Amino acid sequence: MRWLVADSLYCPEAFFCSHLDSYSHYLREAGEDVWRWAHGHQQFSDVADYDEDVLFALDRYGDYGGAETRVRIAQVAAICNPMPWEVPGYDCIISSIPWMVEEARAKGYKAEYMPLAFDTRSRVCGMGVKRDVDCLHVGTVGPNHGRRAEVLSTLGDAVTVAPPTFGRAYFSLLARAKVVLNIHAEWARGAANNMRMFEAVGMGCGVIFNGLWPEEFDPPFGVELRSGAAEQKLDDALKGGRMGIDNALVLQHHTYESRIPRLIEIAKECLDA
Secondary structure, three states: OEEEEEEEOOOHHHHOOOHHHHHHHHHHHOOOEEEEEEEOOHHHOOOOOOOOOEEEEOOOOOOOOOOOOOEEEEEEOOOOOOOHHHOOOOOEEEEOOHHHHHHHHHOOOOEEEOOOOEOHHHHHHHOOOOOOEEEEEEOOOOOOOHHHHHHHHHHHHHOEEEOOOOHHHHHHHHHHEEEEEEOOOHHHOOEOOOHHHHHHHHOOOEEEEOOEOOOOOOOOOOEEOOOOOHHHHHHHHHOOOOHHHHHHHHHHHOEHHHHHHHHHHHHHHHHHO
């Protein structure tokens, strides 16, 4: 099949092992013909026309009116405007967040739960990097991060807080950490769903997170953070009991090699419908 994979990039540095880069790469490795469209970053785009069989939209779901594709699939894992079920024409919506799958179905769309994944190519960024950071948090704290602010305040100086970092520099930063703290935004509605969890464990870190893995997610990994237990959970994680186990689980079960075959099946089902 011929695919058009479309997504936005925060900045050019964010392309390496982004959703756009990873889905395009592994679809090609699976034998598919793939074109990319990076909104606002022509250097990462190689689309010349819109006659592909499958549009795979990862963002800006209302921007593809001119695409004459036979099938349209949207992948959504964060709040955006518009959400894909607010745009007519999608044949299937996939998400790693259960409430989004339910919402899409309630709006009359075919929808399927599909977890996020780790791109194993990023592991090259850990070559020669020393693990000299006990606990790392990468990102910001805003109105949707009440629980995140609470946990960071509780742990205080035990956590090294880094600003948003992208691409190879981001993966090299993860390679320095023994444990990564991942506190979800409130819009996740209690679901464990964040690329950083897969990226951190794939890079050999332990991960502490809040929320619950969906019932469909198997096998689970990481150290779940319950209310009032932040210091103890961090101490347990630093002892390293789960790091090797979780890393093996991610590399065996939660990579793009594990997800792409089902994505191709979904596209074929939509084409045959």
